[in-house]
Amino acid sequence: MREAENPQDPGGPSAAARGSYAKGVARRQEILDRAIEVFARRGSEGTSLRAIAREIGVSHAALTHYFSSREALLVEVYREAERQTHEHEPHDPDISAVKVMAASARRNHTVPGLVQLYSTLVATALESGHPEATRFATIRFAQARANLAERVRRNQAAGLIRADVDPGTVAALVIAASDGLQSQKLLDDAAPQTQALMLLESLLAPPRAVEAPPGLGD
Amino acid sequence: MREAENPQDPGGPSAAARGSYAKGVARRQEILDRAIEVFARRGSEGTSLRAIAREIGVSHAALTHYFSSREALLVEVYREAERQTHEHEPHDPDISAVKVMAASARRNHTVPGLVQLYSTLVATALESGHPEATRFATIRFAQARANLAERVRRNQAAGLIRADVDPGTVAALVIAASDGLQSQKLLDDAAPQTQALMLLESLLAPPRAVEAPPGLGD
DNA sequence: GTCTATACGTCGATAGAC
Protein backbone atom coordinates (compact mmCIF):
# COMPACT_ATOMS: atom_id res chain seq x y z
CA MET A 1 0.00 0.00 0.00
CA ARG A 2 2.92 2.33 0.21
CA GLU A 3 5.62 3.17 -2.22
CA ALA A 4 8.91 4.81 -1.39
CA GLU A 5 8.71 7.51 -3.95
CA ASN A 6 10.75 9.95 -1.92
CA PRO A 7 13.31 9.68 0.86
CA GLN A 8 11.02 11.12 3.52
CA ASP A 9 8.43 8.47 3.10
CA PRO A 10 10.16 5.22 4.03
CA GLY A 11 6.89 3.45 4.68
CA GLY A 12 8.05 -0.11 4.15
CA PRO A 13 10.53 -2.23 6.05
CA SER A 14 13.03 -1.95 3.21
CA ALA A 15 13.87 1.55 4.32
CA ALA A 16 15.27 0.33 7.62
CA ALA A 17 17.25 -2.35 5.85
CA ARG A 18 19.07 0.23 3.82
CA GLY A 19 21.00 1.22 6.91
CA SER A 20 21.75 4.80 6.10
CA TYR A 21 18.22 5.76 7.09
CA ALA A 22 18.40 3.85 10.37
CA LYS A 23 18.48 6.94 12.51
CA GLY A 24 15.79 8.64 10.51
CA VAL A 25 13.52 5.65 10.76
CA ALA A 26 14.03 5.50 14.52
CA ARG A 27 13.34 9.20 14.82
CA ARG A 28 10.29 8.85 12.69
CA GLN A 29 9.05 6.08 14.92
CA GLU A 30 9.73 8.18 17.99
CA ILE A 31 7.73 11.04 16.56
CA LEU A 32 4.87 8.68 15.83
CA ASP A 33 4.90 7.33 19.37
CA ARG A 34 4.98 10.77 20.90
CA ALA A 35 2.24 11.92 18.56
CA ILE A 36 0.00 9.09 19.72
CA GLU A 37 0.49 10.25 23.30
CA VAL A 38 -0.32 13.82 22.34
CA PHE A 39 -3.50 12.67 20.67
CA ALA A 40 -4.51 10.67 23.71
CA ARG A 41 -3.73 13.50 26.09
CA ARG A 42 -4.93 16.51 24.19
CA GLY A 43 -7.63 15.14 21.95
CA SER A 44 -8.79 17.53 19.29
CA GLU A 45 -6.55 20.25 20.66
CA GLY A 46 -3.46 18.24 19.83
CA THR A 47 -4.16 17.54 16.18
CA SER A 48 -2.50 20.52 14.58
CA LEU A 49 0.94 20.12 13.12
CA ARG A 50 2.21 22.92 15.31
CA ALA A 51 0.65 21.58 18.49
CA ILE A 52 2.15 18.13 17.97
CA ALA A 53 5.55 19.65 17.22
CA ARG A 54 5.34 21.88 20.28
CA GLU A 55 4.59 18.95 22.57
CA ILE A 56 7.33 16.85 21.03
CA GLY A 57 9.80 19.70 21.30
CA VAL A 58 10.67 20.29 17.67
CA SER A 59 9.71 22.86 15.10
CA HIS A 60 6.62 22.13 13.08
CA ALA A 61 8.74 22.17 9.95
CA ALA A 62 10.69 19.21 11.29
CA LEU A 63 7.59 17.07 11.15
CA THR A 64 7.24 17.77 7.47
CA HIS A 65 10.66 16.28 6.98
CA TYR A 66 9.29 12.90 8.02
CA PHE A 67 5.72 13.20 6.84
CA SER A 68 4.78 14.78 3.58
CA SER A 69 1.80 16.58 5.06
CA ARG A 70 -0.27 16.87 8.20
CA GLU A 71 -2.76 14.50 6.65
CA ALA A 72 -0.08 11.90 6.00
CA LEU A 73 1.06 12.19 9.62
CA LEU A 74 -2.48 11.68 10.85
CA VAL A 75 -2.88 8.60 8.71
CA GLU A 76 0.39 7.17 10.04
CA VAL A 77 -0.53 8.00 13.63
CA TYR A 78 -3.78 6.10 13.22
CA ARG A 79 -2.10 3.15 11.57
CA GLU A 80 0.57 2.94 14.24
CA ALA A 81 -1.86 3.31 17.14
CA GLU A 82 -4.06 0.61 15.72
CA ARG A 83 -1.09 -1.65 15.01
CA GLN A 84 0.10 -1.30 18.59
CA THR A 85 -3.25 -2.14 20.09
CA HIS A 86 -3.78 -5.07 17.74
CA GLU A 87 -0.37 -6.62 17.79
CA HIS A 88 -0.74 -9.14 20.58
CA GLU A 89 -3.92 -10.41 19.09
CA PRO A 90 -4.86 -14.07 19.05
CA HIS A 91 -6.26 -14.68 15.60
CA ASP A 92 -8.38 -17.76 15.75
CA PRO A 93 -9.63 -18.28 12.21
CA ASP A 94 -12.99 -19.57 13.44
CA ILE A 95 -14.06 -16.62 15.56
CA SER A 96 -17.15 -15.10 14.00
CA ALA A 97 -16.85 -12.04 11.81
CA VAL A 98 -19.02 -10.00 14.15
CA LYS A 99 -16.99 -11.02 17.19
CA VAL A 100 -13.79 -9.97 15.44
CA MET A 101 -15.17 -6.53 14.71
CA ALA A 102 -16.61 -6.24 18.22
CA ALA A 103 -13.22 -7.07 19.73
CA SER A 104 -11.55 -4.54 17.44
CA ALA A 105 -14.07 -1.90 18.44
CA ARG A 106 -13.48 -2.65 22.11
CA ARG A 107 -9.72 -2.25 21.71
CA ASN A 108 -10.05 0.96 19.72
CA HIS A 109 -12.25 2.35 22.44
CA THR A 110 -9.42 1.90 24.98
CA VAL A 111 -7.11 4.29 23.10
CA PRO A 112 -8.22 7.86 23.75
CA GLY A 113 -8.81 9.79 20.57
CA LEU A 114 -8.43 6.82 18.24
CA VAL A 115 -12.07 6.53 17.21
CA GLN A 116 -12.25 10.31 16.78
CA LEU A 117 -9.17 10.22 14.58
CA TYR A 118 -10.62 7.42 12.49
CA SER A 119 -13.86 9.29 12.07
CA THR A 120 -12.00 12.45 11.03
CA LEU A 121 -9.91 10.54 8.51
CA VAL A 122 -12.94 8.94 6.92
CA ALA A 123 -14.77 12.28 6.76
CA THR A 124 -11.70 13.87 5.17
CA ALA A 125 -11.43 11.01 2.73
CA LEU A 126 -14.98 11.63 1.51
CA GLU A 127 -14.08 15.18 0.46
CA SER A 128 -12.35 15.60 -2.85
CA GLY A 129 -8.83 16.95 -2.86
CA HIS A 130 -7.47 14.85 0.01
CA PRO A 131 -5.69 12.02 -1.76
CA GLU A 132 -3.85 10.65 1.25
CA ALA A 133 -6.90 10.27 3.43
CA THR A 134 -8.89 8.98 0.48
CA ARG A 135 -6.28 6.35 -0.32
CA PHE A 136 -6.12 5.33 3.31
CA ALA A 137 -9.87 4.92 3.71
CA THR A 138 -10.38 3.26 0.34
CA ILE A 139 -7.69 0.69 0.95
CA ARG A 140 -8.84 0.16 4.49
CA PHE A 141 -12.44 -0.56 3.55
CA ALA A 142 -11.41 -2.78 0.65
CA GLN A 143 -9.06 -4.81 2.83
CA ALA A 144 -11.50 -5.01 5.70
CA ARG A 145 -14.26 -6.19 3.40
CA ALA A 146 -11.99 -8.78 1.77
CA ASN A 147 -10.65 -10.11 5.06
CA LEU A 148 -14.04 -10.20 6.69
CA ALA A 149 -15.70 -11.82 3.69
CA GLU A 150 -13.13 -14.58 3.80
CA ARG A 151 -13.83 -15.05 7.49
CA VAL A 152 -17.56 -15.20 6.80
CA ARG A 153 -16.90 -17.99 4.32
CA ARG A 154 -15.01 -19.92 6.99
CA ASN A 155 -17.77 -19.21 9.49
CA GLN A 156 -20.31 -20.55 7.04
CA ALA A 157 -18.30 -23.72 6.50
CA ALA A 158 -18.11 -24.12 10.28
CA GLY A 159 -21.87 -23.67 10.63
CA LEU A 160 -21.54 -20.42 12.55
CA ILE A 161 -23.24 -18.28 9.93
CA ARG A 162 -26.20 -19.19 7.77
CA ALA A 163 -25.18 -20.35 4.33
CA ASP A 164 -27.72 -18.36 2.34
CA VAL A 165 -26.06 -14.94 2.71
CA ASP A 166 -23.41 -13.40 0.50
CA PRO A 167 -20.07 -13.10 2.35
CA GLY A 168 -19.13 -9.78 0.76
CA THR A 169 -22.46 -8.23 1.62
CA VAL A 170 -22.26 -9.49 5.19
CA ALA A 171 -18.75 -8.04 5.46
CA ALA A 172 -19.86 -4.60 4.31
CA LEU A 173 -22.82 -4.71 6.68
CA VAL A 174 -20.76 -5.75 9.69
CA ILE A 175 -18.11 -3.09 9.05
CA ALA A 176 -20.74 -0.38 8.61
CA ALA A 177 -22.57 -1.43 11.75
CA SER A 178 -19.37 -1.53 13.78
CA ASP A 179 -18.18 1.88 12.55
CA GLY A 180 -21.54 3.52 13.00
CA LEU A 181 -22.06 2.07 16.46
CA GLN A 182 -18.67 3.32 17.62
CA SER A 183 -19.70 6.86 16.74
CA GLN A 184 -23.07 6.51 18.44
CA LYS A 185 -21.41 5.09 21.53
CA LEU A 186 -18.93 7.95 21.73
CA LEU A 187 -21.71 10.51 21.53
CA ASP A 188 -23.99 8.68 23.92
CA ASP A 189 -22.51 6.11 26.22
CA ALA A 190 -25.96 4.57 26.61
CA ALA A 191 -26.08 3.59 22.94
CA PRO A 192 -26.48 -0.21 22.73
CA GLN A 193 -23.24 -0.86 20.89
CA THR A 194 -22.54 -4.32 22.24
CA GLN A 195 -26.16 -5.40 22.20
CA ALA A 196 -26.56 -4.29 18.59
CA LEU A 197 -23.51 -6.26 17.50
CA MET A 198 -24.72 -9.29 19.44
CA LEU A 199 -28.09 -8.90 17.79
CA LEU A 200 -26.45 -8.87 14.38
CA GLU A 201 -24.47 -11.95 15.36
CA SER A 202 -27.63 -13.81 16.34
CA LEU A 203 -29.45 -12.72 13.20
CA LEU A 204 -26.62 -14.09 11.09
CA ALA A 205 -26.61 -17.44 12.89
CA PRO A 206 -28.12 -20.41 11.08
CA PRO A 207 -31.90 -20.29 11.58
CA ARG A 208 -32.47 -23.47 13.50
CA ALA A 209 -30.22 -22.31 16.31
CA VAL A 210 -32.37 -19.25 16.88
CA GLU A 211 -35.97 -19.98 16.32
CA ALA A 212 -36.78 -23.64 16.67
CA PRO A 213 -35.95 -26.25 19.30
CA PRO A 214 -33.56 -29.00 18.11
CA GLY A 215 -35.14 -31.99 16.44
CA LEU A 216 -38.01 -30.07 14.93
CA GLY A 217 -36.48 -28.24 12.01
CA ASP A 218 -34.92 -31.05 9.97
CA MET B 1 -34.81 10.41 11.08
CA ARG B 2 -35.88 13.91 10.39
CA GLU B 3 -37.12 16.56 12.64
CA ALA B 4 -38.30 20.09 12.18
CA GLU B 5 -37.99 21.24 15.70
CA ASN B 6 -36.71 24.73 15.21
CA PRO B 7 -35.72 25.52 11.68
CA GLN B 8 -34.38 28.96 12.20
CA ASP B 9 -32.92 29.27 15.59
CA PRO B 10 -30.64 26.85 17.38
CA GLY B 11 -27.54 28.67 18.38
CA GLY B 12 -28.60 31.53 16.19
CA PRO B 13 -28.31 35.25 16.78
CA SER B 14 -30.85 37.38 18.49
CA ALA B 15 -32.48 38.48 15.25
CA ALA B 16 -34.07 35.13 14.60
CA ALA B 17 -34.76 34.39 18.23
CA ARG B 18 -36.61 37.63 18.80
CA GLY B 19 -38.78 36.97 15.79
CA SER B 20 -39.52 40.59 15.09
CA TYR B 21 -37.07 41.05 12.24
CA ALA B 22 -38.92 39.53 9.32
CA LYS B 23 -36.36 40.82 6.87
CA GLY B 24 -33.52 39.39 8.89
CA VAL B 25 -35.15 35.99 8.91
CA ALA B 26 -35.71 36.14 5.16
CA ARG B 27 -32.13 37.15 4.60
CA ARG B 28 -30.97 34.35 6.81
CA GLN B 29 -33.01 31.88 4.79
CA GLU B 30 -31.61 33.30 1.57
CA ILE B 31 -28.08 32.85 2.84
CA LEU B 32 -28.88 29.26 3.78
CA ASP B 33 -30.28 28.50 0.34
CA ARG B 34 -27.30 30.02 -1.41
CA ALA B 35 -24.95 28.18 0.92
CA ILE B 36 -26.55 24.87 -0.02
CA GLU B 37 -25.89 25.63 -3.67
CA VAL B 38 -22.30 26.52 -2.91
CA PHE B 39 -21.83 23.23 -1.11
CA ALA B 40 -23.32 21.30 -3.97
CA ARG B 41 -21.25 23.14 -6.55
CA ARG B 42 -17.92 23.49 -4.80
CA GLY B 43 -17.82 20.55 -2.41
CA SER B 44 -15.03 20.66 0.09
CA GLU B 45 -13.65 23.81 -1.50
CA GLY B 46 -16.76 25.74 -0.60
CA THR B 47 -16.92 24.99 3.09
CA SER B 48 -14.94 27.90 4.47
CA LEU B 49 -16.79 30.86 5.84
CA ARG B 50 -14.95 33.12 3.48
CA ALA B 51 -15.56 30.96 0.41
CA ILE B 52 -19.29 30.81 1.10
CA ALA B 53 -19.42 34.54 1.68
CA ARG B 54 -17.45 35.21 -1.51
CA GLU B 55 -19.88 33.15 -3.59
CA ILE B 56 -22.89 34.76 -1.98
CA GLY B 57 -21.40 38.19 -2.50
CA VAL B 58 -21.01 39.41 1.07
CA SER B 59 -18.15 39.67 3.50
CA HIS B 60 -17.44 36.73 5.73
CA ALA B 61 -18.17 38.90 8.74
CA ALA B 62 -21.72 39.35 7.50
CA LEU B 63 -22.34 35.63 7.83
CA THR B 64 -21.38 35.72 11.47
CA HIS B 65 -24.18 38.18 11.99
CA TYR B 66 -26.69 35.43 11.18
CA PHE B 67 -24.81 32.39 12.39
CA SER B 68 -22.84 32.37 15.58
CA SER B 69 -19.98 30.42 14.04
CA ARG B 70 -18.96 28.54 10.95
CA GLU B 71 -19.92 25.34 12.72
CA ALA B 72 -23.41 26.64 13.45
CA LEU B 73 -23.80 27.60 9.80
CA LEU B 74 -22.73 24.15 8.69
CA VAL B 75 -25.25 22.54 11.01
CA GLU B 76 -28.01 24.77 9.67
CA VAL B 77 -27.01 24.13 6.08
CA TYR B 78 -27.24 20.40 6.68
CA ARG B 79 -30.57 20.67 8.46
CA GLU B 80 -32.04 22.83 5.74
CA ALA B 81 -30.74 20.70 2.88
CA GLU B 82 -32.12 17.59 4.49
CA ARG B 83 -35.41 19.26 5.26
CA GLN B 84 -35.79 20.32 1.64
CA THR B 85 -35.08 16.85 0.27
CA HIS B 86 -37.37 15.18 2.80
CA GLU B 87 -40.27 17.53 2.75
CA HIS B 88 -42.46 15.91 0.11
CA GLU B 89 -42.08 12.56 1.71
CA PRO B 90 -44.89 10.09 2.00
CA HIS B 91 -44.67 8.75 5.52
CA ASP B 92 -46.50 5.48 5.62
CA PRO B 93 -46.32 4.30 9.23
CA ASP B 94 -46.01 0.66 8.17
CA ILE B 95 -42.98 0.90 5.91
CA SER B 96 -40.18 -1.12 7.49
CA ALA B 97 -37.49 0.64 9.50
CA VAL B 98 -34.80 -0.51 7.11
CA LYS B 99 -36.73 0.70 4.07
CA VAL B 100 -37.16 4.11 5.67
CA MET B 101 -33.44 4.44 6.24
CA ALA B 102 -32.66 3.12 2.77
CA ALA B 103 -34.98 5.69 1.22
CA SER B 104 -33.41 8.43 3.31
CA ALA B 105 -29.95 7.32 2.26
CA ARG B 106 -30.99 7.32 -1.38
CA ARG B 107 -32.34 10.88 -1.13
CA ASN B 108 -29.25 12.12 0.70
CA HIS B 109 -27.12 10.65 -2.02
CA THR B 110 -28.87 12.83 -4.62
CA VAL B 111 -27.74 16.06 -2.96
CA PRO B 112 -24.07 16.67 -3.78
CA GLY B 113 -21.96 17.15 -0.69
CA LEU B 114 -24.69 16.27 1.78
CA VAL B 115 -23.28 12.94 2.94
CA GLN B 116 -19.81 14.48 3.16
CA LEU B 117 -21.19 17.31 5.26
CA TYR B 118 -22.97 14.88 7.56
CA SER B 119 -19.83 12.83 7.98
CA THR B 120 -17.81 15.95 8.78
CA LEU B 121 -20.37 17.12 11.32
CA VAL B 122 -20.38 13.77 13.10
CA ALA B 123 -16.58 13.63 13.13
CA THR B 124 -16.46 17.17 14.53
CA ALA B 125 -19.08 16.28 17.12
CA LEU B 126 -16.89 13.45 18.42
CA GLU B 127 -14.09 15.90 19.24
CA SER B 128 -14.36 17.80 22.45
CA GLY B 129 -14.71 21.55 22.27
CA HIS B 130 -17.28 21.67 19.49
CA PRO B 131 -20.55 22.09 21.35
CA GLU B 132 -22.71 22.99 18.36
CA ALA B 133 -21.76 19.98 16.30
CA THR B 134 -21.94 17.77 19.39
CA ARG B 135 -25.43 18.99 20.24
CA PHE B 136 -26.54 18.47 16.67
CA ALA B 137 -25.23 14.92 16.43
CA THR B 138 -26.38 13.90 19.90
CA ILE B 139 -29.91 15.13 19.33
CA ARG B 140 -30.00 13.67 15.88
CA PHE B 141 -28.97 10.18 16.97
CA ALA B 142 -31.30 10.24 19.96
CA GLN B 143 -34.26 11.33 17.86
CA ALA B 144 -33.44 8.93 15.06
CA ARG B 145 -33.18 6.04 17.50
CA ALA B 146 -36.45 6.97 19.21
CA ASN B 147 -38.35 7.42 15.94
CA LEU B 148 -36.96 4.27 14.43
CA ALA B 149 -37.57 2.20 17.55
CA GLU B 150 -41.19 3.26 17.50
CA ARG B 151 -41.41 2.23 13.87
CA VAL B 152 -39.85 -1.13 14.69
CA ARG B 153 -42.55 -1.67 17.29
CA ARG B 154 -45.20 -0.99 14.67
CA ASN B 155 -43.42 -3.27 12.22
CA GLN B 156 -43.38 -6.02 14.82
CA ALA B 157 -47.09 -5.60 15.46
CA ALA B 158 -47.66 -5.83 11.71
CA GLY B 159 -45.59 -9.00 11.47
CA LEU B 160 -42.89 -7.34 9.36
CA ILE B 161 -40.13 -7.77 11.91
CA ARG B 162 -39.55 -10.70 14.21
CA ALA B 163 -40.93 -10.14 17.68
CA ASP B 164 -37.94 -11.41 19.64
CA VAL B 165 -35.65 -8.41 19.04
CA ASP B 166 -35.41 -5.23 21.06
CA PRO B 167 -36.70 -2.22 19.09
CA GLY B 168 -34.11 0.20 20.49
CA THR B 169 -31.26 -2.13 19.64
CA VAL B 170 -32.59 -2.70 16.15
CA ALA B 171 -32.89 1.07 15.69
CA ALA B 172 -29.27 1.67 16.69
CA LEU B 173 -28.12 -1.15 14.41
CA VAL B 174 -30.08 0.06 11.40
CA ILE B 175 -28.88 3.65 11.81
CA ALA B 176 -25.28 2.56 12.19
CA ALA B 177 -25.50 0.28 9.18
CA SER B 178 -27.09 2.97 7.05
CA ASP B 179 -24.55 5.64 8.04
CA GLY B 180 -21.58 3.34 7.62
CA LEU B 181 -22.75 2.05 4.27
CA GLN B 182 -23.20 5.57 2.92
CA SER B 183 -19.54 6.27 3.65
CA GLN B 184 -18.41 3.02 2.09
CA LYS B 185 -20.52 3.69 -0.98
CA LEU B 186 -19.09 7.17 -1.41
CA LEU B 187 -15.55 5.84 -1.28
CA ASP B 188 -16.23 2.86 -3.48
CA ASP B 189 -19.26 2.90 -5.68
CA ALA B 190 -19.09 -0.89 -5.86
CA ALA B 191 -19.80 -1.23 -2.14
CA PRO B 192 -22.99 -3.27 -1.72
CA GLN B 193 -24.97 -0.57 0.05
CA THR B 194 -28.42 -1.56 -1.15
CA GLN B 195 -27.75 -5.27 -0.93
CA ALA B 196 -26.48 -4.94 2.63
CA LEU B 197 -29.57 -3.04 3.72
CA MET B 198 -31.79 -5.58 1.99
CA LEU B 199 -29.86 -8.33 3.72
CA LEU B 200 -30.47 -6.67 7.07
CA GLU B 201 -34.14 -6.33 6.20
CA SER B 202 -34.42 -10.03 5.43
CA LEU B 203 -32.51 -11.02 8.56
CA LEU B 204 -34.93 -8.99 10.64
CA ALA B 205 -37.98 -10.60 9.03
CA PRO B 206 -39.88 -13.18 11.07
CA PRO B 207 -38.05 -16.51 10.80
CA ARG B 208 -40.64 -18.76 9.23
CA ALA B 209 -40.81 -16.64 6.12
CA VAL B 210 -37.12 -17.05 5.48
CA GLU B 211 -35.79 -20.39 6.50
CA ALA B 212 -38.24 -23.22 6.37
CA PRO B 213 -40.53 -24.45 3.62
CA PRO B 214 -44.23 -24.18 4.49
CA GLY B 215 -45.74 -27.15 6.29
CA LEU B 216 -42.58 -28.22 8.05
CA GLY B 217 -41.96 -25.72 10.80
CA ASP B 218 -45.35 -25.44 12.44
C1' DG C 1 20.21 13.87 6.45
C1' DT C 2 18.21 16.55 10.10
C1' DC C 3 16.35 20.50 11.60
C1' DT C 4 15.47 25.74 12.49
C1' DA C 5 13.94 30.08 10.91
C1' DT C 6 11.13 32.52 8.29
C1' DA C 7 7.60 33.86 5.15
C1' DC C 8 3.14 33.28 2.52
C1' DG C 9 -1.63 32.84 2.09
C1' DT C 10 -5.84 31.38 4.39
C1' DC C 11 -8.60 30.58 8.15
C1' DG C 12 -12.46 31.80 12.06
C1' DA C 13 -13.41 35.34 15.10
C1' DT C 14 -14.05 39.99 16.63
C1' DA C 15 -14.13 45.26 17.13
C1' DG C 16 -15.69 49.32 15.48
C1' DA C 17 -17.07 52.56 11.59
C1' DC C 18 -21.02 53.74 8.74
Next chain:
DNA sequence: GTCTATCGACGTATAGAC
Protein backbone atom coordinates in the same frame (compact mmCIF):
# COMPACT_ATOMS: atom_id res chain seq x y z
C1' DG D 1 -26.98 45.10 8.96
C1' DT D 2 -22.98 45.16 6.69
C1' DC D 3 -18.50 46.67 5.97
C1' DT D 4 -13.24 47.05 6.71
C1' DA D 5 -9.49 46.07 9.57
C1' DT D 6 -7.10 43.30 12.41
C1' DC D 7 -5.86 39.34 15.37
C1' DG D 8 -3.72 34.84 16.29
C1' DA D 9 -3.32 30.30 14.49
C1' DC D 10 -3.08 27.26 10.81
C1' DG D 11 -0.64 24.17 6.74
C1' DT D 12 2.78 24.58 3.48
C1' DA D 13 7.11 25.94 1.24
C1' DT D 14 11.85 27.27 1.06
C1' DA D 15 16.64 28.67 2.45
C1' DG D 16 20.22 27.41 4.71
C1' DA D 17 22.67 25.98 9.33
C1' DC D 18 24.80 21.85 11.16
